Amino acid sequence: MNKKIFDKINLGGIEVNNRIVRSATGELMADSNGYVTDKLINMYDELCQGNIGLIITGLTEVVKGTQTHTLMKIHDDSYIEGLKKLTDSVHEKNNKIVVQLVHHGAQIHGNPDYIPYSPSGVGDEGAAFKPKEISKEEIKKIVEDFGDGALRAKKAGFDGVQIHGAHGYFFSRFLTPYYNRRNDEYGGSIENRILIILEAYENIRSKCGEDFPIFIKMNSSDFAEKDGLTFEDSKKAAKIFAKVGFDAIEISGGNLRGKCSPVRSGIKTTEDEGYHKEYADSIAKEIDIPVILVGGFRSLDVIEEALENTSIEAISMCRPFIREPKLITRWIDGETQKSKCVSCNKCFNPRGTSCIFNKN
Numbered sequence: 382m383n384k385k386i387f388d389k390i391n392l393g394g395i396e397v398n399n400r401i402v403r404s405a406t407g408e409l410m411a412d413s414n415g416y417v418t419d420k421l422i423n424m425y426d427e428l429c430q431g432n433i434g435l436i437i438t439g440l441t442e443v444v445k446g447t448q449t450h451t452l453m454k455i456h457d458d459s460y461i462e463g464l465k466k467l468t469d470s471v472h473e474k475n476n477k478i479v480v481q482l483v484h485h486g487a488q489i490h491g492n493p494d495y496i497p498y499s500p501s502g503v504g505d506e507g508a509a510f511k512p513k514e515i516s517k518e519e520i521k522k523i524v525e526d527f528g529d530g531a532l533r534a535k536k537a538g539f540d541g542v543q544i545h546g547a548h549g550y551f552f553s554r555f556l557t558p559y560y561n562r563r564n565d566e567y568g569g570s571i572e573n574r575i576l577i578i579l580e581a582y583e584n585i586r587s588k589c590g591e592d593f594p595i596f597i598k599m600n601s602s603d604f605a606e607k608d609g610l611t612f613e614d615s616k617k618a619a620k621i622f623a624k625v626g627f628d629a630i631e632i633s634g635g636n637l638r639g640k641c642s643p644v645r646s647g648i649k650t651t652e653d654e655g656y657h658k659e660y661a662d663s664i665a666k667e668i669d670i671p672v673i674l675v676g677g678f679r680s681l682d683v684i685e686e687a688l689e690n691t692s693i694e695a696i697s698m699c700r701p702f703i704r705e706p707k708l709i710t711r712w713i714d715g716e717t718q719k720s721k722c723v724s725c726n727k728c729f730n731p732r733g734t735s736c737i738f739n740k741n
């Protein structure tokens with residue numbers, strides 16, 4: 382099929398106006414308890430004016446008590462009202478929105494006032510704390526938390542959910558042999574290492590129904606020297622995710638231990654763009670659910686080329702929309718210069734994700 386960027390398509394059960402996705406972007410604009418604020422809704426308002434096919438929210442925590450600064454949370458029903466305001470506002474402007482569900486696990490900033498879980502109690506070098514190994518009972522509880530969080534998302538009006546299985550957060554660490562040294566059914570082979578994600582998927586499915594879109598974002602590889610998730614295992618995992626019923630997979634890569642960050646800096650030439658393309662295409666060719674590709678896209682012609690010459694269904698971007706929420710509108714209007722984002726990564730800002738070049 383000859384895929385074009387501005388095709389209206391069904392992307393994993395969601396009717397979208399084009400093949401561009403806003404990849405999950407932690408906003409740091411909720412209040413200190415993770416509730417939606419006007420600032421957050423206003424930021425999404427701006428994105429809604431930008432003709433983006435599908436918006437994925439920043440990572441939103443499903444487990445009560447996790448220290449996540451001003452990121453959004455969804456671990457009890459009191460969050461539904463604010464989240465509903467957000468989805469209503471997005472839908473009024475004829476946009477679609479999926480919430481990214483996460484458990485941060487041991488990937489949190491600072492020194493928490495509790496001991497976070499990890500698959501085998503292995504932490505990061507230089508971290509302020511050592512995580513504890515999660516028990517099977519605690520795994521069951523987190524699986525339920527994902528199902529409950531997804532049901533709240535559905536009640537709040539989201540068009541679907543995306544499980545965050547990438548970048549070193551809790552689920553991602555089960556996929557990574559360095560962190561996952563378990564000897565039970567959750568460790569060992571890749572089939573075992575994805576079990577917790579499959580259980581979360583089943584829990585969400587049973588609570589939200591057959592028609593509710595469930596996406597996953599995962600690493601193509603951790604790009605680690607040793608004991609990282611390899612591409613071979615990632616592909617096996619993606620095939621299983623497609624088979625069990627996930628509606629779409631977004632392919633990323635890298636974590637704190639990896640040689641390459643998920644958020645690579647210094648993307649200057651067209652060759653630097655789309656840095657997970659070969660991996661995503663190779664996976665897309667072997668599964669029958671849509672693959673969304675993220676990582677370094679900045680130019681319209683590079684996106685068009687990727688869509689035309691691969692089996693990838695949609696392209697997602699993060700930093701370009703921090704710099705220019707209306708990038709796609711600009712391209713639709715015929716002003717086709719590449720994104721103004723210079724990939725400096727100064728958009729990570731505890732007072733709210735923003736571009737340093739956009740100061741008023």
Ligand SMILES: Cc1cc2nc3c(=O)[nH]c(=O)nc-3n(C[C@H](O)[C@H](O)[C@H](O)COP(=O)(O)O)c2cc1C
Nearest residue numbers: 404405406407439440643644675676677698699700
């Ligand atoms: C400020 C910022 C926040 C991010 N937050 C998230 C997040 O909440 N969840 C996620 O999966 N990835 C997150 N990412 C990674 C992006 O979604 C994306 O995978 C990465 O930036 C590469 O895409 P890009 O080159 O289009 O920015 C974030 C990146 C940035 C720069």
